[in-house]
Amino acid sequence: MDDYRKIQLLEIDKKIEETKLLLSDPQMSELAKEELTNLEIQKRDILATYENTVEAATTEDLDQRNVILEISGAAGGDEATLWGKEILRMYTRFAETKGFKVEVLDEDVIKISGNDAFEHFKYEAGVHRVQRIPATEKRGRVHTSTATVSVLPELEDIDLHINPADVSFEAFRAGGHGGQNVNKVSSAVRIVHKPSGIIVTSRTERSQLQNREIAMELLRAKLWEIEVEQRHEEIAGLKSTQVGRGSRSEKIRTYNFPQDRLTDHRINKSWSNLEKILDGDMGKMINDLRKNLDN
The missing domain is CATH 1.20.58 (Methane Monooxygenase Hydroxylase; Chain G, domain 1)
Known part of the structure; x- marks a missing residue:
């Protein structure tokens, strides 16, 4: 609340x-x-x-909004990190085929803007498991890794007001993005939300003000996610376990490379040609999910 x-x-x-x-x-x-x-x-x-x-x-109100995707490697070490980046690339490629605008907000965080952007990605939240032989595996053994996807709507302050007294700001020198010039001043911003302990950062822009706005945008989205998860637990009439919205702990999908098969466990349906799907050809899968999960 x-x-x-x-x-x-x-x-x-x-x-x-x-x-x-x-x-x-x-x-x-x-x-x-x-x-x-x-x-x-x-x-x-x-x-x-x-x-x-x-x-x-949690329904149609958000479907027309822009969407923020946060992808992070979970279980599996370096392989999980690589897997998370592949998922990020898959989403980026698909968004480009739809004519959406893709912006990098922070490491492994992107914003996708366009008509009905949230509607296209709203069923991607959860744990994505991959089964394959890593390039570094010399004995040919199949490894299992996971990456976690959070799907968040772009919110304005009017949608979710944050008390200024509840946040602290810290500026620091950015690294890794924007070339050498970005490191000359403390342009990156870190925000701590005291009541929840959530920490967000933004370092992609050269302006501290722009990074501060992006970080607040991320914070609002994360607080919304927590709010919705809590309300789903409290209101029995809403969908339980965020099926359809996807909680971060829900194991939603397995990408099986040896069998060239992707399976979504929520609707118990599989699709073949993993390479094509990971290259951004997600349209058929997304349509199937919407047919089965939209209410």
Whole structure:
């Protein structure tokens, strides 16, 4: 829940407790009862608005937005890191075939902009497992590695307000992107969100202000992800375990190179020609997922 609503609810709860003390006063009891009724209605309205907002934010409301993809190697060491980069390349290639704009926000984080961008990638969140013989494997053994994908909508401050007092900013010298000039000043930005402990960085731009804006964009998206996961646990009527949105821990897909087969475990369907799919030919798979998972 965003900070503004939390403050509203805390203030209402405080007023409720104060008003209850007046119930024992014969001269104030009737007014106190009326005030308690009004306060309870206010509280219910805030909670109802919040639930409706979150539910809308997990359905069609987000489909037309731009999307942020964060890919990180999980189990498997160096091979997992390489696998994560291959998935990133697959998404980039597919986005380019759709005419979307691809921007690098940070290492292994990209933003894809275009009509219905989020809708195309919303079922990619989760754990992607690969089974193959690594190039460094001399005995021909099949190794299993995983990469984790987070799919986040691009949000504005109006969508999810962050209390400025809850974040700390740190500027540092960037490295690895933008050539030598980017290292001459402290243009990179690191943001820490104190309540959640989330840390985000941005170093791709030469301007500290631009990197700060990108980092705040990433922070809003990550806080949204946490919010939605919490609400899915709290509201039984929503899809459990984020099927369709994909929680980061959900094992959604296996890429089996020896058998040239990709299997999505949510719909129990497989596709062949892995090389072509990893080169960005994801259209058939995405359409099949949308047919089976869209409600």
